[in-house]
Amino acid sequence: MKNRLKVLRAERDWSQQDLATALEVSRQSVNAIETGRYDPSLPLAFRIADVFGLAIEEIFQRD
Amino acid sequence: MKNRLKVLRAERDWSQQDLATALEVSRQSVNAIETGRYDPSLPLAFRIADVFGLAIEEIFQRD
DNA sequence: GTGAATTGTCAAGATAACTTTCCATTTTGA
DNA sequence: TCAAAATGGAAAGTTATCTTGACAATTCAC
Numbered sequence A, B: 001m002k003n004r005l006k007v008l009r010a011e012r013d014w015s016q017q018d019l020a021t022a023l024e025v026s027r028q029s030v031n032a033i034e035t036g037r038y039d040p041s042l043p044l045a046f047r048i049a050d051v052f053g054l055a056i057e058e059i060f061q062r063d
Numbered sequence C: 001g002t003g004a005a006t007t008g009t010c011a012a013g014a015t016a017a018c019t020t021t022c023c024a025t026t027t028t029g030a
Numbered sequence D: 001t002c003a004a005a006a007t008g009g010a011a012a013g014t015t016a017t018c019t020t021g022a023c024a025a026t027t028c029a030c
Helices: A005-012 A016-023 A027-034 A040-053 B005-012 B016-023 B027-034 B042-052
Strands: none
Touching: A005 A016, A005 A027, A005 B042, A016 A040, A040 B042, B005 B016, B005 B027, B016 B027, B016 B042
């Protein structure tokens, strides 16, 4: 899956740590997802969508 | 997470095996997801949404 | 230009998502 | 009614997701 996390973070001027804190996951998890090393679980994808106020499909797309 | 798989299958008169075949996963995976034993991965959630022609959020909700 | 913050990544370990095989129970239909 | 199909779930194994801790490289602010 591809994702728009880096851009969405940049728009809000959030560090990976800021996002990790908001999501209650480790910074390494945010980095791994953002750089495409692995996909988030579905519950985490929902939390990410919530944090950005977007639908999952607006953040994640198949590659 | 809760999900509407059982109803969506019933609307289409699909067995768990029918859905599993369409998704290219085992029938036990469909059963486990449907009965809430575990959540699908994000890629599988996307495939499920595709198969039903719905958004992920229309199929899965937090519980 | 130096120090702090940010980012990328690795390693090792835990837990969750999936597989195949198998069996018991329930539902369906002729 | 009785067989076939469908469902629910256990066990054991693999892979993916996530953790903490660490370290190097890059970017940022003064």
